Amino acid sequence: MNFPPNIQHVLLDIEGTTCPVNFVSDTLFPYANNHLLPFLEQHRFETPIRTLIAEIQAAWKEDSSPEAQALARSIQKNRDFAASSDQAELTPEDACLYLQWLIQQDRKLTPLKDLQGMIWEEGYQHGQLVAPLFSDVPSALKRWHREGLTLSVYSSGSIQAQKLLYSYSNVGDLSHLLSNWFDTRTGPKNEAASYRSIAQQLRTQPEQIAFISDSPSELRAAHSAGIDAFFSRRPGNPVLHAEGFPIVESFSEA
Numbered sequence: 249m250n251f252p253p254n255i256q257h258v259l260l261d262i263e264g265t266t267c268p269v270n271f272v273s274d275t276l277f278p279y280a281n282n283h284l285l286p287f288l289e290q291h292r293f294e295t296p297i298r299t300l301i302a303e304i305q306a307a308w309k310e311d312s313s314p315e316a317q318a319l320a321r322s323i324q325k326n327r328d329f330a331a332s333s334d335q336a337e338l339t340p341e342d343a344c345l346y347l348q349w350l351i352q353q354d355r356k357l358t359p360l361k362d363l364q365g366m367i368w369e370e371g372y373q374h375g376q377l378v379a380p381l382f383s384d385v386p387s388a389l390k391r392w393h394r395e396g397l398t399l400s401v402y403s404s405g406s407i408q409a410q411k412l413l414y415s416y417s418n419v420g421d422l423s424h425l426l427s428n429w430f431d432t433r434t435g436p437k438n439e440a441a442s443y444r445s446i447a448q449q450l451r452t453q454p455e456q457i458a459f460i461s462d463s464p465s466e467l468r469a470a471h472s473a474g475i476d477a478f479f480s481r482r483p484g485n486p487v488l489h490a491e492g493f494p495i496v497e498s499f500s501e502a
């Protein structure tokens with residue numbers, strides 16, 4: 249695809265736009281879940297992991313959910329966990345009990361997110377994870393970059409996860425083609441204010457930005473901020489109505 253001449257920036261969603269929508273849900277998250285315990289066991293004596301386990305322990309102690317407290321009591325019979333001792337460190341097995349419970353509840357916790365990022369990094373580095381970009385994406389990113397367009401990412405995955413995905417894609421490292429990375433720390437993807445903030449951070453007018461996403465609510469938000477919005481229709485995406493936005497099925501020129 250080609251953009252109108254006023255466009256200087258291309259802002260890209262990932263899931264359902266440059267990468268199959270199920271890669272994160274069917275590959276990345278199960279991979280992280282399966283590696284939580286082996287990863288913690290393997291790295292438990294390294295300072296960053298000890299710090300992380302301490303953060304998990306602190307979050308668990310402060311978790312007011314009765315279920316979380318019951319889970320803590322269940323391991324208390326073996327060790328002095330919740331009562332008094334801050335010195336007693338959680339074992340990897342204990343930490344995983346709480347982490348798996350958080351995952352089941354779909355609860356977000358920063359140390360869990362950090363840990364998932366570390367596990368993915370190791371998986372990508374060892375070649376066990378490869379990001380399956382749609383086949384037309386790499387050449388289009390290179391062409392747009394060559395044409396002088398600034399390419400940026402806006403995804404609900406963390407910036408670390410975004411960078412890993414483009415660094416370890418099925419065609420190698422494409423991360424150098426992308427200049428700016430935005431996640432939900434900028435704001436929710438379905439709020440116009442987030443897109444105005446992105447335009448400010450890119451030091452440009454919204455009218456000079458094209459945004460491509462498979463989510464109509466994200467496109468509506470971008471459009472109301474003045475951004476040129478395009479609907480991504482890709483294999484595997486849920487069937488959604490484009491709501492009048494131009495439909496993109498490939499980034500190829502034809």
Ligand SMILES: [Mg+2]
Binds near residue numbers: 261262264265461462
């Ligand atoms: Mg998407």
